[in-house]
Amino acid sequence: MADVGVRPARRADAGAVADIQVRAWRQGYAGFLPAPVLEQVTSPQALDAWRERWTQAVVAPPSPRHHLLVAVASDLVVGFAAYGPAEDGDLDAATTAELLTLLVDPVHAREGHGSRLLSATVDLLREDGFRTLVSWAFEADDVLRRFLGTAGWAPDGTARDLDMGEPVRQIRLHTDITPEA
Template sequence: MKAEYLRTALTFRLARPDDAAEIARIHVRAWQAAYRSIFPAEFLDSLSVAKRRALWTEMIARNTPRVMLAQRNDVMLGWIAWGPSRDHDKGRTDAEIEAVYIDPAHWRQGAGRMLIDEAINAAASEGYREMTLWALEENAHGLRFYKALGFALDGVFRTERVGGCEVCETRLHMSI
């Protein structure tokens, strides 16, 4: 019952350039809340909404990746960015969720799950057959969330340097 209520209470739409400021705000707040135990506080506290706004303004204008918003009563709860896979070992029928973030004030209310469902349905309607995403190996909560949605580890890893830290990311995938 709760999920059905949330689905009817939320609206989804593609982002417009004037959404970039709110997307950036959510992006920074979600990083600061979700990754506090992974990255140094100085790095997280230095994240710039203005810089992220410029980034998202450009990406939305390019329409690559696609950015979809979840809203309730004109309040943006979160967003997802997805498009063709950027991985060299993937083909033309593979899509990738590049990012999904929910405002921490709205965590655990179903918006993330529904945004992922919307992106998967959109990708499938465009002929994609697999959806992938990358997650920090240390982000146990995120990994549990993605696995509960039906994503599985595919055994591919990469190491990135972020915020002065070396972190390992693992790729998950799902047939769609």
């Protein structure tokens, strides 16, 4: 088995993170995002913008509590997770964190990288004093919802519609990450 693990992202990882994001979105979101929107956010121009945004996430995160982790296999970045304090007005950012994204390169799907990323994220959030973790998921994203559901996540009853030329529904999922006594 290849040497696998999770570590904090480095500046040099930003290109791989953006590449994975675009590949994962093209494959995973094609069934429920409007085609023009998906083309726009995965275009070569968008890829350049994502590389810059992920570089900034590493070198100048929005706060000391925002982090970007990467999953590696034999020193190759194969997935990533970004998280920070929850920003929704109905949540307490001191104790509730948001999993902003968790994506694995489709070529390396179903190899345990997503689970390792989620586990490392929860461990680090617990160390930072968070008790609850939320994430927004497209309502039609059965893969992500099933993955998080097997880890104990459930909808919290909050939903929103994103305007993507047509409304695209997202639901907020949550889980308790309080360490067991």
